[in-house]
Amino acid sequence: MTGNRKDDHLNFAAAQQREEPHRTPWDDVRLVHHALAGIDAADVDISTSLPGGVRWPLPFYINGMTGGTETTGRVNAALAEAAAETGIAIATGSMSIYLRDETVLPTFRVLRDKNPRGFVMGNLSADATPDQARRVVDALEANALQIHVNSVQETVMPEGSRGFGAWSENIAAVVEATPVPVIVKEVGFGMTRETIALLASLGVTVADTAGNGGTNFARVENDRRAGKDYSFLADFGQSAPFSLLDATTLPEATQRPALLASGGVRNPYDVVRGLALGARAVGVAGTFLHTVLGETGLDAGADGTERLVQQITDWRDRLTEMYAMLGAATTQDLSTTDVLISGELAESARLRGADLESLASRRGTSK
Template sequence: MTYASRKDDHVRLAVAQHRESLAGPRPSPFDDVTFVHHALRGTAEHAVSLATEVGGANWPVPLYINAMTGGSSRTGEINRGLAIAARETGLAIASGSMSAYLADPSVAETYRVLRTENPDGYVIANLNANATPQMAARAVELLRADALQVHVNAIQEIVMPEGDRDFSAWPRNIARLTEALGIPVIVKEVGFGISADTVMQLTDLGVRIVDVSGCGGTNFAMIENSRRRRADFGVLAGWGLSTPACLVDGAEVALLQGVTLLASGGVRTPLDVVRALALGARAVGVSGHFLSILENGGVDALIAAITVWITQIRQLMVVLGAETVRALTDTDVLLTGGLAELCGLRGIDAGGYARRSRNPMWDAPVTRE
């Protein structure tokens, strides 16, 4: 099977997974995060700033289009639409895995379009953890990328019929990339989550930006199982940590080690974005939902949808009285359901999250039993 056909399979199956999301929000682990409503704490809309800092760069909004695709003519057109939407809305954008380009330079334009259509935007290249510094340099040069996203995807690879079966070199390779590149390196899962222990391991490798990319969104275990001849590895369909779980689990290490957490995976609405920001994410990535809008309504529909999201994120911050993205981490949130259960099992003080505004310097995320 060629890279191009595999990329097209991934898009087709991912869009099928997210088709129902256009009809309305579906149940999600984000529903275990509820804001305590304080009726007199609202601020003025003109006082709210959506700016956020990631890896030394200032992003105008705490929202980005996360890694999706590239490597075939169809996916090149998808990247064109995504890049135009990013340009028109000010969102950062990440490329899909550029392994296809490294194997076949003739598909370069399917990735380069992200920069061609978005010459002044924040563009992130993407490679897997087997990449060498030389490979990374080629990918970064093609996009004139502002950062490199390194995806770790052991579960996807194990289920993928033609996937890797040896992940032992990944830590060493990641350390080499952080040493060799002069731009930020972001380590990202592909929808199975990054635990606090992994965040700590990544800091030892020199990584300072982590996209937790939890489960709840595009499920690559299911996608790859659909590509197996007998679809016989469905047991891993429910594997992983949710995005809210990753954020509360990793808050301690991130705070103590100076790590920037990004959040993606299962983000359905602007409210989910604000929930993730309140749990400590510096910015929030969306993939499948935006892809479904693009595929069903075109680039104008995607631009309109993102514009609505930006407006509603701002307005939610208004009613919460949070004039900056970081101020959201002082809001009171109730952690319930499975998320509260995880906190209990991992020794995290879930109750402290509900009382944060009484003590803005509260450090309960770094206090474990």
């Protein structure tokens, strides 16, 4: 049943990616153009850093997607080969199924076997115990562990859990016991400043605010239900840009983890938007999945790998050029660019107290 669910998730997620392009909350974020701010592209370094001395050569990464079946293992093989060739960091899908059935490990382990020197992240639910976390890290030789929080998905999932009360305690225990960095991530419903502050108090040093606008797991799980009776939750939650803006309203002295952002990322401009709003790096899942599978949704072999390598390389080059155009020599420099927030995103952020006027005029006050 779990294996069938994994294939269902892949198929429904791929189907969403084949839908007509739509507007996302990232479109409410615009960078102000200063015509004489540019620098030479040769002076640009697009690498990024995370707590614990982690450094990624690219400020975007392949976020957790899949694993656990023969089909999903082929997808992970294609993703891993692209990661090995480009140096991009990569995460597995949830490895909870491995804890129940060790025979599926190769469908996840392929991310390490085909990418022996890469930065690989395992993935488990917030129900995980410290022992389970260590098992996954050891099995994958993981550089980091993602703990996903997905109460909305579980609520809609036909066979999902309804017990979320122990998650904070579990996360704290896993962080304390796990020998690699622990990244807590949503699965597409966003985080609030309250959640971000709570994670910091639990010892979490990196959080992925993964918001709506990309693969919609409320829709995925509802499509798996006979009655499709949770359609009213199709637009539930917040976006990643909202989550990043909400984090800016925390008091200055509040401890907070380094933030990653994902959800609905379609192109290099979305990456720059996330970085300008304070993310250290931006995660991409659905867009890369669509590239690997192709228009037919069937090709996850060598052709899919080749397409993804080309896409990642193109994004790297486009980002370098955009950094230069914006006058940002480093990823950190993007945090001083002027950003205009409009539309529904602006309205929601203002209701939560975000100072959007200051964001629009940072360049002159950043020295």
